[in-house]
Amino acid sequence: MKNTALYNKHVALGAKIIPFAGYNMPVSYSGLNEEHLTVRNGVGVFDVSHMGEFRLKGDKALDLIQKVTSNDASKLTDGKVQYSCLPNDKGGIVDDLLVYRYKADEYYLVVNASNIEKDWNWIKQFNTYGVEMLDMSNDMSLLAVQGPKALTTLQKLTDVDLSKMEYYTFCIGKMAGINDVIISNTGYTGAGGFEIYVMNADAEKMWDAVFEAGKEFGIKPIGLGARDTLRLEMGFCLYGNDIDDTTSPIEAGLGWITKFTKDFTNRAAIEKHKTEGVTRKLVGFEMIDRGIPRHDYPIADANGTIIGKVTSGTQSPSLNKAIGMGYVQTAFAVADTEIFIIIRDKPIKAKVVKIPFLKK
Amino acid sequence: MNFPADLKYTKDHEWVKVSGNTAVVGITDFAQKELGDIVYVDITTIGETVEKEQVFGTIEAVKTVSDLFMPVTGKVLEANKDIDSAPESVNSDPYGKGWIIKVELSNPSDVDGLLSADDYKKLIGA
Numbered sequence: 222m223k224n225t226a227l228y229n230k231h232v233a234l235g236a237k238i239i240p241f242a243g244y245n246m247p248v249s250y251s252g253l254n255e256e257h258l259t260v261r262n263g264v265g266v267f268d269v270s271h272m273g274e275f276r277l278k279g280d281k282a283l284d285l286i287q288k289v290t291s292n293d294a295s296k297l298t299d300g301k302v303q304y305s306c307l308p309n310d311k312g313g314i315v316d317d318l319l320v321y322r323y324k325a326d327e328y329y330l331v332v333n334a335s336n337i338e339k340d341w342n343w344i345k346q347f348n349t350y351g352v353e354m355l356d357m358s359n360d361m362s363l364l365a366v367q368g369p370k371a372l373t374t375l376q377k378l379t380d381v382d383l384s385k386m387e388y389y390t391f392c393i394g395k396m397a398g399i400n401d402v403i404i405s406n407t408g409y410t411g412a413g414g415f416e417i418y419v420m421n422a423d424a425e426k427m428w429d430a431v432f433e434a435g436k437e438f439g440i441k442p443i444g445l446g447a448r449d450t451l452r453l454e455m456g457f458c459l460y461g462n463d464i465d466d467t468t469s470p471i472e473a474g475l476g477w478i479t480k481f482t483k484d485f486t487n488r489a490a491i492e493k494h495k496t497e498g499v500t501r502k503l504v505g506f507e508m509i510d511r512g513i514p515r516h517d518y519p520i521a522d523a524n525g526t527i528i529g530k531v532t533s534g535t536q537s538p539s540l541n542k543a544i545g546m547g548y549v550q551t552a553f554a555v556a557d558t559e560i561f562i563i564i565r566d567k568p569i570k571a572k573v574v575k576i577p578f579l580k581k
Numbered sequence: 582m583n584f585p586a587d588l589k590y591t592k593d594h595e596w597v598k599v600s601g602n603t604a605v606v607g608i609t610d611f612a613q614k615e616l617g618d619i620v621y622v623d624i625t626t627i628g629e630t631v632e633k634e635q636v637f638g639t640i641e642a643v644k645t646v647s648d649l650f651m652p653v654t655g656k657v658l659e660a661n662k663d664i665d666s667a668p669e670s671v672n673s674d675p676y677g678k679g680w681i682i683k684v685e686l687s688n689p690s691d692v693d694g695l696l697s698a699d700d701y702k703k704l705i706g707a
């Protein structure tokens with residue numbers, strides 16, 4: 222089990238630590254609901270240094286990225302970020318990721334911690350372009366500073382005008398006296414904020430500076446527990462839950478990052494999913510009767526016939542109701558359709574709703 | 582963490598307060614911390630006699646769900662209705678406002694098999 226560069230900080234803060242994706246990670250500090258609402262209403266900081274970062278460099282870097290990802294990376298300009306996925310050769314998804322274009326011949330890929338090795342090997346086998354690949358995952362730390370007060374907090378630490386940075390853009394600049402920090406207007410919470418990439422040696426310095434700057438807003442450390450409830454309220458997919466090696470991007474509602482205007486791995490099969498339709502779809506639902514949906518609970522229709530399976534579920538701290546996502550047969554993937562979540566052998570009434578659960 | 586000396590405990594992280602042939606049952610400070618924010622408690626056995634170590638209900642937290650086990654054999658007399666409107670009391674006051682059920686003991690000698698506060702602390706390494 223590995224530790225992030227901020228492990229000692231988490232222990233000193235009294236975090237509950239769990240093994241996750243090969244790392245000892247903080248799952249909560251003061252309590253999930255409190256942490257969740259801190260991010261929705263103020264500002265919170267996540268150590269997500271377990272995430273993987275690859276650098277792809279060379280004249281043909283874009284060609285390799287276009288080959289392995291589903292979104293159209295040729296639309297990126299310098300300083301832009303794109304959400305994308307790596308389709309596998311069986312119609313499923315190797316991983317979802319962020320693609321950063323630094324320069325025409327230099328890109329960064331940010332991948333899920335649990336998939337670092339899988340993604341690396343997957344991409345490498347398509348690298349017939351002579352692209353220089355570097356895995357920086359063990360050397361980089363990542364702080365997600367999220368919430369409506371994130372911008373004001375971080376602005377104290379940098380001369381970069383953060384208010385001018387659009388969503389899904391980034392720059393490399395000085396922050397908290399540290400050079401070459403990747404400042405990225407991205408996140409996994411829907412609460413606004415930035416993701417800050419620094420080398421491990423600078424991680425504690427950055428962490429301390431961010432907490433000092435956010436003190437007046439009641440800044441708090443946030444664990445993986447609240448990270449999950451925050452992303453779920455937005456209907457963001459979590460790899461390993463809502464998408465995996467067996468789910469098509471079309472089934473998962475990721476058609477918007479699947480562009481058939483270019484060629485990519487297994488494009489023909491996925492295009493078929495799009496044109497011929499799929500038999501199941503990922504939907505959001507909320508509970509009508511009392512119960513909390515959990516990963517792998519069966520979903521049934523009114524007659525008790527199993528029509529799908531829950532992939533994610535929780536009590537939503539912002540909405541104060543139980544919400545979930547899951548795959549259902551396509552006929553049921555319509556808003557307001559009544560479905561039943563089988564909770565400990567009992568069908569509990571729910572209805573399909575549009576995501577995000579949390580409306581702006 | 583707090584484990585009052587006048588209560589008895591189980592390896593399933595419940596506490597029992599015995600008075601005569603009835604007992605109040607709840608979950609320990611350790612258990613509430615492990616579960617995290619409690620959303621609701623579902624007691625499906627009111628009026629039933631449930632054997633020791635059998636499930637008398639479930640407790641749902643934001644991130645997880647756990648069965649609740651009878652610490653002693655007995656009849657479930659009532660559940661704490663206040664938890665419905667204030668489930669957070671199980672987190673904030675597990676030995677007081679957050680009590681879960683009242684039980685009528687079938688075999689008062691069951692109590693002898695329960696753990697003392699010190700034994701329980703040893704069990705969880707506190």
